[in-house]
Amino acid sequence: MPSLQGKLTPNAPLAPLVWFKSGGTADWLFEPKDVADLQDFLANLAPDIPVMALGLGSNLIVRDGGVPGVVIRLGKAFAKVERVDEVTLNCGGGASGILVSSTARDNAIAGLEFLRSIPGTVGGFVRMNGGAYGREVKDVLIDCDIVIRSGEIATMPLSELGYTYRHSDLVDGCIVVAARFRGQPGDPQAIQTEMDRISAAREASQPLRSKTGGSTFKNPEGARAWELVDKAGCRGLAVGGAQVSEKHTNFLINTGAATSADIEKLGEEVRTRVKAHSGVDLEWEIKRIGRT
Structure with a gap:
């Protein structure tokens, strides 16, 4: 491998990184410094080595025998959320649904409140067409940036993602590094009220503290x-x-x-x-x- 900017760890325990707190180790865990570092890493990685992305580990069972190949974990550099225009956010693949919805509220953008209830990162719920409370990612996504297994970067519009219920056509080994979400103009207080309603409903019905x-x-x-x-x-x-x-x-x-x-x-x-x-x-x- 060339000189890496990020952190590469062999035999990395994954149980602390997933919600179930169980499972084995990753052969390798790579935490890239930025998109260019991720591209260089994948471009120089032997093509027969499997690669998968890990977000918050909220909807995942890591089996006890561990994960072969390389697990990619996007850190703080991929967790930025910025306003593009009056109704659009540009979100890093490592940003949580809570951060996305809160940033939308702060910028008076309605329609993204449901992301508050998805316990994962942008990369994960874009891949899975995550949803809750009557809405799905496909309802708000414009497009996403992916780094494919060869290290090349591409932008995929909504129309090419093949979304169905909890499914997309994104190929194995590609990493979602950013996405654009579009809402509509809204009142920050009303947006917060809806987020509070969603939070209360989840707390009442789901075992969130387990x-x-x-x-x-x-x-x-x-x-x-x-x-x-x-x-x-x-x-x-x-x-x-x-x-x-x-x-x-x-x-x-x-x-x-x-x-x-x-x-x-x-x-x-x-x-x-x-x-x-x-x-x-x-x-x-x-x-x-x-x-x-």
Whole structure:
């Protein structure tokens, strides 16, 4: 590798970096200084070495065997949010949904309040078409900048992302380094009121103070995942140190010493029971990565 500006760490523990607080190590963890540093790193990395991005680790199971190749983590240099015009923000791939929505409020931009409730970074929810409270990223995204596996940078307009429910056509190995979101003119006080409403609703219904991974399963067509899980008798179901949340049955929690294998096994047991009860094949929303 050429001289790097960022930090490259071998055998880096990932459990402290993800919400479940479980899982193995990354063969390598790279935290680039800036976009140019990321481009140089990828351009000089052997093409057979796998690469993946890690944001806040909120919707992720890192398996206990660790993650092969290189995990890219975007730091403070990628967490800037700036106003472009009266209704548009330019957001770094490492910026949180909370920062994006708060910056929108401060600039009297409405329509981005729902991002307050997505527990991740711009890079993650752009890739997954994240959403909550009736809105999705596709409703506010203009375009995004990605660094592809070869190290080249490209701008992808909304029309080329192939968005569907919790899915985009972004290829594996590319890193979302920035995105532009468009809202509409709004009153900062009204925007804050809506953000407060969303925060209160999340606090009341979700196990936010537990070690969790957010929504576990995608909502099937015409149904709600949590309701299917509950009707299948899975509320409070446990495997090892993993448990289906009593508060919200589409959340799995680490009660203290769960392994990632416990969490994944519990999820599969829930899928089996839901299939037997209702005939529905629940699809994982949480991404599972690494060696079993």
